[in-house]
Amino acid sequence: EVQLVESGGGLEQPGRSLRLSCTGSGFTFGDFDVTWVRQTPGKGLEWVGFIRRKAHGGTTEFAASVKDRFTISRDDSKSTAYLQMNSLKTEDTAIYHCSRAGGYGPAEWGQGTLVTVSS
Amino acid sequence: DIQMTQSPSSLSASVGDRVTITCRASQGIRNDLGWYQQKPGKAPKRLIYTASNLQSGVPSRFSGSGSGTEFTLTINSLQPEDFATYYCLQHNSYPWTFGQGTKVDIK
Numbered sequence: 001e002v003q004l005v006e007s008g009g010g011l012e013q014p015g016r017s018l019r020l021s022c023t024g025s026g027f028t029f030g031d032f033d034v035t036w037v038r039q040t041p042g043k044g045l046e047w048v049g050f051i052r053r054k055a056h057g058g059t060t061e062f063a064a065s066v067k068d069r070f071t072i073s074r075d076d077s078k079s080t081a082y083l084q085m086n087s088l089k090t091e092d093t094a095i096y097h098c099s100r101a102g103g104y105g106p107a108e109w110g111q112g113t114l115v116t117v118s119s
Numbered sequence: 120d121i122q123m124t125q126s127p128s129s130l131s132a133s134v135g136d137r138v139t140i141t142c143r144a145s146q147g148i149r150n151d152l153g154w155y156q157q158k159p160g161k162a163p164k165r166l167i168y169t170a171s172n173l174q175s176g177v178p179s180r181f182s183g184s185g186s187g188t189e190f191t192l193t194i195n196s197l198q199p200e201d202f203a204t205y206y207c208l209q210h211n212s213y214p215w216t217f218g219q220g221t222k223v224d225i226k
Contacts, residue, residue, distance in 0.1 A: 035215075037163075044206070044217060044220045045157075045163070045206055045220070046217070047208075047214055047216065050213075061213045061214075064214065097162060097163070099163075101210075104153070104168040104169050105151065105152075105153045105165075105168060105208060106163075106165065106208070106210075107165055107168070108165075109162040109163050109164070110162060111161070111162050112162065
């Protein structure tokens with residue numbers, strides 16, 4: 001069974017940093033791209049960023065709202081992708097989901113981890 | 120950026136009803152669109168990929184159609200477990216963008 005589990009969320013102050021992890025199981029992690037999406041409590045979904053599988057260059061894409069503050073990396077030996085969030089803002093408060101994507105967009109998703117940015 | 124306009128934002132329906140949700144893209148996205156169902160406190164679940172292909176394990180009462188800029192998700196014979204929020208997502212070009220969501224509740 002394909003599973004994705006996010007971790008690393010919590011309460012952090014504006015301007016600080018936080019790193020989220022996304023660990024996959026039930027599939028060969030390195031064969032897939034990974035997407036991060038966030039959801040403000042009670043509101044809709046916002047795409048955050050994307051990392052390609054190493055066979056496709058391992059490169060990343062980001063939403064304008066997080067570009068230059070967030071980075072994504074992956075360690076396929078650990079079946080894990082990371083979302084490094086720097087210079088956090090209150091508007092980054094959300095539930096962050098990761099998903100695996102083949103050639104047809106995001107498929108399976110994790111339950112998410114809550115990030116709260118507040119002083 | 121490609122804007123995805125989803126309608127309606129909410130609807131009330133009864134078990135057994137046929138429900139139609141529409142997404143309109145601000146520019147052509149071929150068939151690079153998925154439909155997702157989300158229940159409170161749960162992860163989104165993909166129902167349809169590439170506009171019209173049913174995800175494995177998803178009941179056949181769900182169907183998708185469209186290409187280019189107009190897309191439709193249809194639920195035939197709505198079941199109690201289908202009351203949820205539905206989103207479309209375009210992955211044709213970055214940034215990927217979601218529709219605003221359609222909440223389907225019980226009439």
